[in-house]
Amino acid sequence: MHLIGYKKTVWKYITIIIFLILSSSASANEDSTCVEVLSTIQGYSLGHSACYNADACFHAGVVHSDSKCTLYDPTKAVGFLQKAADLNHVDAQVYLAALLSSNEIPPDYEQAVALYEKAANQNHLRAQFMLGGIYLMGDWVEKDLIRSAYWYQEAAEQGHASAQYYLGFFYIQGVGVAKDNDKGMALLQKSAAQGHQGAAELLNKLGM
Template sequence: MIRTGRSLTLGCLLLLSPLLSAAGGNSLLIPATARCTLNTLPEELPDALRACQQAASQGDLQAAYELGEFHYDGRRAPRDLNKALHWFEQASLKGHALAQHRLGTMFFRGEGVPASNVQAYILLKMSAVNGAEEALDTADRVSAQMRRDELEIAVQVLGQIFRNYLMDLQTVENPR
């Protein structure tokens, strides 16, 4: 089975992303504590967006998630799935559970990306590990529509992610 495009790239980035970047070295449980606010008066929105983009560009995962939501929902500005996808990916790759959930849902629905049950399932399971319990229900809906070979691929990728995580954790606990 040949996989190309954004779904393969995101899957590879999930496998290759630094695993011990935050939360005391536990990359699977990364808290999102920073925040930016885009719920302002219309005349203040451009400044709020700039501030939020700056925070997100400096690694604020919650700011990246909120920018993704801003562009995804289309309530305060025209909906822009490409920008939403960009910001959700930024937060997702660093373990932001809600960004992973939204991104998984986008892959499931084919919103701004080609639909991919495999990618959706992987992201939703990672989201659940990172604390978004509702992602388990969404992952169950995805798995109910997956072919057996798709589910096997997703489970293999998740297994590799966790094996890499455990190996990195052992290295940190038992440095040579």
């Protein structure tokens, strides 16, 4: 038994999460240009290309990180997002972490992990799930299955279907936690009930 499709799932999250964080993100749409979007952000000066509060810095960073925008500038995006992250804007911390671990700019995995940790400790669901994968894979940090299980547990308790799937597998196999088939099966069933295909397939293989 193995982690079905795990690596593909984790790296897909890492490379595209910056486009999926908030449904209310400030990126441009078909009916408006990037300039028009920026002009609507309260606390952002279009003339000076400057932001004056955490939300404004975050949304300006999102706009400049959108490769479909005429104002696309990942370096400038990092600057805006860093300002917001320093002001403890939790979504900016996660967005910046994803950008720093993408191919948009030279990666900085150490800073990315630190930002995910900071956001996860503030109960940010995606950050918790990402850390579960980061510590399981061991590509950016030393592999640590106990910490991986911890962060999957935190995300699973918030109802994250994929976290429930991986944690369920951990309990069944005794990976990073004491082996407990009952807990493992319960987590897989919760995950499958949310439509997680991997969990449903694993339950089927286990005869459930």
